[in-house]
Amino acid sequence: xxxxxxxxxxxxxxxxxxxxxxxxxxxxxxxxxxxxxxxxxxxxxxxxxxxxxxxxxxxxxxxxxxxxxxxxxxxxxxxxxxxxxxxxxxxxxxxxxxxxxxxxxxxxxxxxxxxxxxxxxxxxxxxxxxxxxxxxxxxxxxxxxxxxxxxxxxxxxxxxxxxxxxxxxxxxxxxxxxxxxxxxxxxxxxxxxxxxxxxxxxxxxxxxxxxxxxxxxxxxxxxxxxxxxxxxxxxxxxxxxxxxxxxxxxxxxxxxxxxxxxxxxxxxxxxxxxxxxxxxxxxxxxx
Numbered sequence: 519x520x521x522x523x524x525x526x527x528x529x530x531x532x533x534x535x536x537x538x539x540x541x542x543x544x545x546x547x548x549x550x551x552x553x554x555x556x557x558x559x560x561x562x563x564x565x566x567x568x569x570x571x572x573x574x575x576x577x578x579x580x581x582x583x584x585x586x587x588x589x590x591x592x593x594x595x596x597x598x599x600x601x602x603x604x605x606x607x608x609x610x611x612x613x614x615x616x617x618x619x620x621x622x623x624x625x626x627x628x629x630x631x632x633x634x635x636x637x638x639x640x641x642x643x644x645x646x647x648x649x650x651x652x653x654x655x656x657x658x659x660x661x662x663x664x665x666x667x668x669x670x671x672x673x674x675x676x677x678x679x680x681x682x683x684x685x686x687x688x689x690x691x692x693x694x695x696x697x698x699x700x701x702x703x704x705x706x707x708x709x710x711x712x713x714x715x716x717x718x719x720x721x722x723x724x725x726x727x728x729x730x731x732x733x734x735x736x737x738x739x740x741x742x743x744x745x746x747x748x749x750x751x752x753x754x755x756x757x758x759x760x761x762x763x764x765x766x767x768x769x770x771x772x773x774x775x776x777x778x779x780x781x782x783x784x785x786x787x788x789x790x791x792x793x794x795x796x797x798x799x800x801x802x803x804x805x
Contacts, residue, residue, distance in 0.1 A: 523674055524575050524600075525667035532665060533579045536626045537587070546622040553617040555590060559803050561613040561620045563631065566798035570642045571602045572675035573634030576668065577611055580627040584619045592619045601675040603642065610799070617803075624801045632796035633665075634672040640794040641676025644771040644787060653778035653785055656681040658766070660788035669791045681786055690720045690741075702728060706735040720764070729753050733760050741786070743767050747776055754781030 563577065578594045585592045592615030598604060610631070613620050644655045656679040661669045670680045682688055691705045699705035702723070706716050720739035721732040726749055732740045733756065742753050744767030757763050764784040765777050770793070777785055 523671060525671055526575075528667035529576050529579055530583075532668060533576065533583050533626065533630075535664070536629070537580070537583055537623070540626050541622065546618065549617050549621045553621075555588070555616060555618050557617050557805065559615065559617045559620045559805050561624070561801045561803045562609050563611040563613065563627070563799060563801050565604050565606055565608045565610055565635075566800055567606050569604060569635045569797040569799075570638040570676050571598050571604060571610060571635055572600055572638035572672040573631040573668075574598065574600060574611055576630040576634065577613075577627045580623040580630070581613055581615070581619060584623040585615070588616075588619055588622070590616045590619050592616075601638065601677070613801070617805075620801075620803060628799050628801060629796075630668075632799050633794075634668060634675075635797040635799065636794040637669055637672035637791055638676035639797060640771060641673045641678040641790050644774055644785075644790065645677040647771055647774045648778035648785065651775070651778035653782055654679050655774075655790075656764070656784050656786040657790045658682075658786050658788040660792045662791070673790050676790075678790060679784070681784070688718065688720065689714045690722070692722045693724070693743075696722075702731040702737075703735050706732075706737060725749075726752060726756070729756060733757060737761055739764060741766055742782070747780060750777060750780045750782065 574596045581592045581594050595612045598610050657670055657673040670683055674680055689709050696702055696705050699708055702721055709719050710716055716736035717738040719737055720741055721737040722741040722743050723729045723732055724743050729740060738761055740761050741764045742750055750765055754763060763782040764786055765782050766786040769785055769787045770789050774785055
């Protein structure tokens with residue numbers, strides 16, 4: 519059921535919370551009034567527009583949880599691999615079971631699928647835009663609280679990279695850290711004293727002078743934050759062979775190519791998660 523890299527336990531907990539929110543204490547009173555706990559329905563989950571698929575394993579978890587809660591049987595068949603680009607009208611999954619299960623889980627399943635497919639679709643667009651430049655497309659920590667693991671999974675399904683999933687995954691010196699330490703060199707010194715070699719640290723800079731300071735301090739990664747394109751090109755020249763360079767700040771698909779061609783290693787886009795729209799997916803039921 520799970521795709522490679524799928525965050526199963528995080529997804530399971532997210533599904534439980536979402537169903538609690540949607541069903542309420544009394545459950546789906548409408549379907550119970552109309553259909554009771556009997557009958558049989560088949561629901562086809564269909565893409566209403568072109569998209570890159572991400573989130574089908576979450577759909578399966580939704581109906582698995584509905585079966586656990588109701589004691590009623592269900593079966594989910596996934597028809598498309600995660601990360602696949604599909605046309606409008608493609609059937610992505612089939613759900614079978616009593617209407618109480620199929621309709622009770624419908625909205626939560628579609629909400630997850632539409633959201634994650636939206637992220638994967640936007641990521642795939644960004645990856646296509648920079649193809650051939652050598653620059654990679656990455657996400658950030660600008661994610662929906664409680665859904666980071668799933669949203670970063672969707673970025674990977676769309677062909678992007680995951681950057682720093684948690685604060686304990688690497689040392690990254692940002693503006694406030696530099697301020698607290700009294701400058702980049704001192705912040706790097708303190709990081710090394712704490713057991714984090716400078717070559718494993720990333721430093722955020724806003725000017726070429728700060729870049730020079732980070733390079734002199736031996737930083738392995740330098741993030742060029744909201745710097746103009748000409749400065750980024752110069753940063754790539756200065757940093758060549760000394761550190762890997764990342765560009766961030768206001769990047770959007772559709773205007774990435776010049777930054778990728780400047781000679782940097784990575785473009786990090788908060789927009790992949792906070793700016794993606796949900797894709798149009800639907801569940802069509804037949805009895």
